[in-house]
Amino acid sequence: MERRLWACIRRLAPLSPRFVSVTHGAGGSTRNSTQASVLRLQQKTNLVPAAHLTCMGASREEVDDIARQYWEAGIRHIVALRGDPPAGGAGYTPHPDGYAYASDLVAGLRRIADFEISVAAYPEGHPAALSPEADLDNLKRKLDAGATRAITQYFFEASTYLRFLDRCLAAGITAPIIPGIMPVSDYDQIAQFSKMCGITVPSWLTHLFEETSGNPELRRTIGSLVAVEQIRALQARGVNEFHVSTLNRPDLSYAIAHILGARPTGSLKQADSSGQQDKTDD
Incomplete structure (x- = not known):
């Protein structure tokens, strides 16, 4: 996993993404x-x-200490999340001495330093939300607490994002809402995860991946073209920033960027070993 992470970084760094987000496991397991x-x-x-x-598995003091270490090291961008409970957990339970929700974490980060703060948004609603309206209210609380932007959960229909954007504007949300793009290389895995998260997998996408289980190259080709068309559809509506989940599989993301016209412009200063279970998103 360590080698895979840095191979991904070396492959994608020349494309000079605006930032690279680094995730960790559920429950803060790889913090x-x-x-x-x-x-x-x-x-x-x-x-x-x-x-x-994330808020999971740590006290406010511990989270604040990490944030201060980041600031002192020159890290200026935080993706502030409530976080997911460990696999098999009985649901979300706030740490007794921790930040209860992402909006609390955002407010805490704002007290520490002038971070650039991204938060999560859910075009089809968070699985634990009581209603779409309650979910939108929660997004507004995070932004009102001081978040800079929201990055959405992935979706497959451009109209899903555009309807969500209209709802955000109607609710008085004017901060940037960056669409999350998930290139599909393993259809079965994505279909299963999408079902757990309440994300709609359209029938046309299922049809495209029929009879491809024994042909990974074809799957990668389909996945890249689907993501490209999704991005182009949003670009036609004036959207020009995208958060692409790489899952440490750089070739698919690189192909998507190339098809869209991106070419290498930068280089990696130096790459050594790094965290064992982390993933990068560009």
């Missing part, structure tokens, strides 16, 4: 290795790292 990865990215490369920071 330490995530922190090490972010710091090495800052020290050893010319990329701009955005560190995921």
Whole structure:
């Protein structure tokens, strides 16, 4: 996993993404290795790292200490999330001495330093939300607490994002809402995860991946073209920023960027070993 992470970084760094977000496991299970990865990215490369920071499994004092270490190291971008409970957990339970929700974490980060703060948004609603309206209210609380932007959960229909954007504007949300793009290389895995998260997998996407299970190259080709068409459809409506989930599989993301006209413009200063279970998104 360590080699895979840095192979991904070396492959995608020349495309000069605006930032690279580094995630960690459910329940904060890889928080330490995530922190090490972010710091090495800052020290050893010319990329701009955005560190995921969650409320799960840590007290306010511990989370604040990590945030201060990031600021002192020159990390200016935090992706502030409530976080997911560990696999098999009985649901979300706030740490007794921790930040209860992402909006609390955003407010806490604002008290520490002038971070650039991204938060999550859910075009089809968070699975635990009581209603679409309650979910939108929660997004507004995070932005009102001081978040800079929202990055959406992935979706497959451009209209899903555009309807959500209209609802955000109607609710008085004017901060940037960056669409999350998930290139599909393993259809079965994505279909299963989407079902768990309440994300609609359209029938046309299922049809495209029929009878491809034994042909990974064809699957990658389909996945890249689907993502490209999705991005082009949004670009036609004036959307020009995208958050692409790489899952440490750089070739698909690189192909998508190439088809869309991006070409290498930068280089990696230096890359050494890094965190063991982290993933990068560009």
